[in-house]
Amino acid sequence: MLRYGDGELPAFQELYRRHSQGLYRFVAWRSPRRSWADEIVQDAWASLHAARASYLPQPQASFRTYLYQIARNRLLDLLRQRGEQPEAIDAPETLADDSATPQQSLERRQQQALLHAAIAALPYEQKEALVLQQFSAMSIADIAVVTQAEPETVKSRLRYAMQKLRAQLTQPAGAGEPT
Template identity: 65%
Template sequence: MLRYCEGDLSAFQELYGRHSRGLYRFLCWRSPRRDWVDEIAQDSWFSLHQARASYTPQATFRTFLYQIARNRLIDLLRQPQAAVEDELTAPVIDASAAPDAAMESRQQNSALHAAIHALPGEQKEALILQQFSGMSLEEIALLVAAPVETVKSRLRYAMKKLRGQYAQEEQA
């Protein structure tokens, strides 16, 4: 990012290549509306471009970028006309798998997505950032402006709820 701040456009390409998929995945999990994901991702990169002149590294670049996206999502959620769709991202299926295995995989993915989406917002966010974005507890704490111990608690409660959900499904 420091190279990009100095005008090195190839540095931006490198940043985009490294972080665009992770940012998009984070937004897919966090946004209640699919049509917001592309908009927020694009706005985030544009905001990053605008902020490059005043950028000072206080956290990792990823934390900085995700904070931009998270703030934009919060702004959209605060708008009164922000009707929330309750759609889940389509699960990834291995097309080469046998039909029975593909069906079972689809059902497991759908159950996992539903269980994650059912978590309270702060728990879901911490879980997604750790498990799908690979952030450390410290990075998550910086991003969500909460103590590390609070992030640990959110993750612990999220995992407990997910385990409980799967235990119920296995008994059914």
């Protein structure tokens, strides 16, 4: 990023190559509308471009944390502008496995649907921390910076999220449904 701030275009291309897919996944998991993901990601890269000359790395945060924080702030701004709550998400599409049998593909899609539904049912803060850790491979410290929460709070959110996911995913089929 420092090289890009000095005007090196190949440095931006490398940043984009390294971080574009992870940023998109992060936004897609958080956005209440899939159609917003492209807009938010594009805005995040544009904001990064605008701030390139004044970028100074923070000792407690990596470049990725800085980029995700830009995207998160843009998402929250968009939600406020549209009068929406950051509660619901559309789960991102998953990649198909060409080597799987039709039965294996069906089972995998069913498992993914259950997992996505369980994640979607988590409280917003827990879902956010879980997605950052599990799908963006962020550390507790980086998640704390992105979410503007204390590291201990992040740990608690992750612990509660995992407990709720385990409980949800280990319930026998049909448990809790009216008879």
